[in-house]
Amino acid sequence: MNALEKIQRQIQWNRLVAVVEEQAQIMIRTAFSTTVREAGDLSAGIFDLQGRMLAQAVTGTPGHVNSMMESVGHFLAKFPAASMKPGDHYITNDPWLGTGHLHDLTVVTPAFRNGAIVGLFANTAHVIDVGGLGMGPDGRSVFEEGLYIPIVKCFDQGQPNETFFDFVRMGSRTPVELEGDIYSLCACNDAGAKRLVEMMDEYGMESIDPLASYIFDASLTATLDEIRKLPKGTYRGTIKSDGYEAEVTLKAAMTIKDDEIVVDYAGTSGLSGRGINVPAAYCRAYACFGIKCVVAPEIPNNWASLAPFRMEIPEGCILNAPRPYPVSVRHVVGQLLPDLMMGCLHQAVPDRVNAEGSSALWNPPLRGGAQVSGAAAELPDFEIITFNSGGTGARPTKDGLDGTAFPSGVRTMPVEATENVAPVIFWQNQIRADSAGAGRTRGGFGKIMEIGAKGEAEFAVNAIFDRVANAPKGRDGGGDGASGWVGFTDGTTIRTKGYQVVPKGKRLLLKLPGGGGMGDAKDRDRALVERDVADGLVSPAQAKALYGA
Structure with missing residues (x-):
């Protein structure tokens, strides 16, 4: 690839970031829930047809973005890209396939150009109410925590799935806000798809795959370069949460190698009987964010830039809750993870933590x-x-x-x-x-x-x-x-x-x-x-x- 081609790829990459940021801003402007329009508790991103995230919006939370990055693959496993049609929208709030608790809705939408699917847009938003006990830690299982939505179509070729919306309306204390938010999530994905097609037309792109390869190669190479600058070794950290029934201890052993950073959570407290448990994807989301803030903060967040960060989370650990453990307020424990990662990295690069x-x-x-x-x-x-x-x-x-x-x-x-x-x-x-x-x-x-x-x-x-x-x-x-x-x-x-x-x-x-x-x-x-x-x-x-x- 010559210099001019690299410049063009970089411009297209920046354009993708602008597309998904517009996607996020449309969600904020059209959302019904104050959690989205006032707090910005959301994420938005574009994915290739293998479910790999190319770019994320600047607006959004790591817990949403980095776990949403994993969730699109689950959507594709149930609804392969070849089966998708224009106007389709897919949704779930499954904590183990999405972002960790039932109050986050994830919507995936295919983008089409000249009748062919060219990419996927996804977003996540925190909604006020999904029924059950409400957002709190008192549940004994996920089934008490609210309406559980598997991966389903909420729109089929542009037509709302009325059976789905009947369940949604009857399952929430705030049915107008919940239904309105779902429409908002679908609308902003549609806007992202429209902007993507405009971009592809402008640059004469038949596929986003060459751009995806450039983004992934550049991001992985840059991240590995930053990892190689770090002093090698294993660094250990501990942090405590107040917990629910008892205090919770989070332990990490971070090993910095030439081509990856591996975090082992052996010694971390076991599962709770209440809703402070953390699904593994949410653990990975915030731990990767904490590492990236220190190691490679200037490298855009995508599938490849996160690939060198690997988590080993023992079964039976509060950071690896299996279904159907309660997880409604997984953030109470999960949002301590960046501090835990920085406690490890402080021993390696104290001036950056x-x-x-x-x-x-x-x-x-x-x-x-x-x-x-x-x-x-x-x-x-x-x-x-x-x-x-x-x-x-x-x-x-x-x-x-x-x-x-x-x-x-x-x-x-x-x-x-x-x-x-x-x-x-x-x-x-x-x-x-x-x-x-x-x-x-x-x-x-x-x-x-x-x-x-x-x-x-x-x-x-x-x-x-x-x-x-x-x-x-x-x-x-x-x-x-x-x-x-x-x-x-x-x-x-x-x-x-x-x-x-x-x-x-x-x-x-x-x-x-x-x-x-x-x-x-x-x-x-x-x-x-x-x-x-x-x-x-x-x-x-x-x-x-x-x-x-």
């Missing part, structure tokens, strides 16, 4: 009305979820980020958006002072949130919080971030996981964790300490005690 952060989202599902209070209900029935985050860990040369989702990457939802669709009031939503771990670079600050129902009515929360008993750790002598706290405004604490009622007249109070610090706090620039004190982020007492300022 962050301190631990809040990690797992603090996204309380809220419910009210007769389904909570029965005949005494003062509110109409509602089901809503709001996405929020604590602080991220300090970086080697920069402070952590405040109230920012890492590793998930979703946006914090504006409280106004939630108040607009549910009878709840956010009385506080502010930075939590003194929550950042001290260090040469400090961690990001957590938040304080105070939530009540209108008229101080009774409502319920499905608690799915972590980093309360196990605060985010600092690195290189940096201090730990503040641990989280869950309770009522009167000081009463409640369980960090599970369905609980907030009584009439009380409000839910959440104190989100802060990120860990990095390096000796005494080495911090005094001007930065003074700035934090002046901004009310660090109290004078903490500045003196931790920074000597």
